[in-house]
């Protein structure tokens with residue numbers, strides 16, 4: 001599995017979950033975040049400032065794009081014959097390709113809103129409780145700093161997640 005944006009909020013969780021389910025994981029990130037992605041369990045990392053994942057000739061069963069960096073058309077050559085693009089930050093063309101996917105064989109796109117099933121949330125909670133799934137927290141803000149928190153998130157440079165503390169009265 002190739003995870004584009006492996007150092008972000010979704011990516012840091014995805015690397016850990018993919019490893020937990022037995023995948024061999026390659027994470028794509030920039031130079032400063034390579035160590036973080038390896039520390040989460042990635043088997044290999046690609047520094048996107050030095051190499052594009054489509055240039056290595058390697059192919060993957062799943063490519064998960066958490067940043068909208070690729071598209072089905074562009075990453076098709078890097079997908080195995082029955083490979084899937086998990087377009088987490090996909091645009092309209094990938095959404096349409098996902099609708100069409102059940103009618104096609106071979107490579108497919110998975111896009112659109114995820115099911116929010118209670119059993120999945122319970123499984124994630126269990127993995128967090130047992131320390132298998134480790135949240136990566138970049139910065140913490142007070143509730144009064146909400147605007148700064150949003151501004152930082154919008155830089156698209158955060159590592160893992162940003163926490164906003166909500167005070168409790170009484």
Ligand SMILES: NC(=O)c1ccc[n+]([C@@H]2O[C@H](COP(=O)([O-])OP(=O)(O)OC[C@H]3O[C@@H](n4cnc5c(N)ncnc54)[C@H](OP(=O)(O)O)[C@@H]3O)[C@@H](O)[C@H]2O)c1
Pocket residue numbers: 004005006007008009010011028029030031032033048066067069088089153156157158159160
């Ligand atoms: N986080 C959530 O809870 C959540 C929930 C629902 C939906 N979503 C959606 O899921 C998508 C991802 O959200 P996110 O919170 O994971 O994003 P994010 O944390 O803001 O993504 C930032 C990370 O992406 C990396 N990145 C930026 N450009 C990249 C590129 N070209 N190639 C590889 N890595 C790159 C950055 O690493 P570098 O600084 O090294 O470039 C940074 O660590 C968004 O569309 C968001 O709306 C997120």
